[in-house]
Amino acid sequence: MSIADRANAIRLLALDVDGVLTDGRIYYGNSGEELKAFSIKDGLGIKLLQKAGIEVAIITGRNSHIVARRAAELGIGEVVQGREDKREALVELCRAKSLQLSECAYMGDDLPDLGAIIAAGLGLTVADACARVAAAADWCSRFNGGCGAVREACEFLLEARGQKATLESGFL
Template sequence: MHAVIEKAKLIKLLAMDVDGVLTDGSLYFGNSGEEIKAFSILDGLGIKLVREAGIRPAIITGRSSQLLARRAAELKIDLIYQGREDKLVALTELRSDLGLELSEIAYVGDDLPDLSAIVAAGLGITVANGHSFVARHADWQTDARGGQGAIREVCELLLKAQGKLNAAWEQFL
């Protein structure tokens, strides 16, 4: 865990997959063809807390949806890469656009399409229900499942490592 904390101290960008990370991975379709996703409010607050602490959130996802664009806007996530099946290429573009080193980026994914980005990032993370092969290659695995507070757990790890967690919590007193 010490190595994870040391890596977390350097993080300036938190990049996340969506399905299986910000959601539980289930896809719901209505009779009219509309797509429905459930997002955890715990994750939303975690994203707000890291953003306020100076860690920029980003989304990289293989699927595209207006629903996700709406949720990202609600969370003030302006770095959103939709329809990007090659997560590492998208992560590399994001890194270059922001002038960051890979060591300054955490990436959270859950399945094989995320693996190359998890391995390349300074801090590669998977969720509790992430694929076992992905978990073997990640630096850390959350206790919470995707869509059920895993991103909140990641956010609090980053804030704690950077000495910002208590201040983030105390604003609610």
């Protein structure tokens, strides 16, 4: 099956956070607060996917109120935090949603994401992913994590479904 056919079958996109939705850096303020920067472009890509009927989820190894807040802003209902075994988290999420792994894409950037990338129907990664993840992924963005990589992945999925132009024309 071609990568376009596999992309067309996707009903759920699961995303890692650090290194995918962000550039992977964590900032700490003087009062101990944690800060992360998210791309607005990625946010719009997620919204377009949701309009097309593709659900978006987050699976991350860390716990962060910032992630929960960003997910809520984007209408992402499935947020799995504090899970080191992301493959198992993806399997559980699919089971809960009555989806096959072949209907799920997973986007990650580093070794903790490797199992989920391999298990998913479509493994996606960012330009600055570690070499082993880049080699295992089916598709790689031209952009680094936190710099529009998720947006490009969303557009790739929408293009495969033939919905990209229609959704973009809604802004004319």
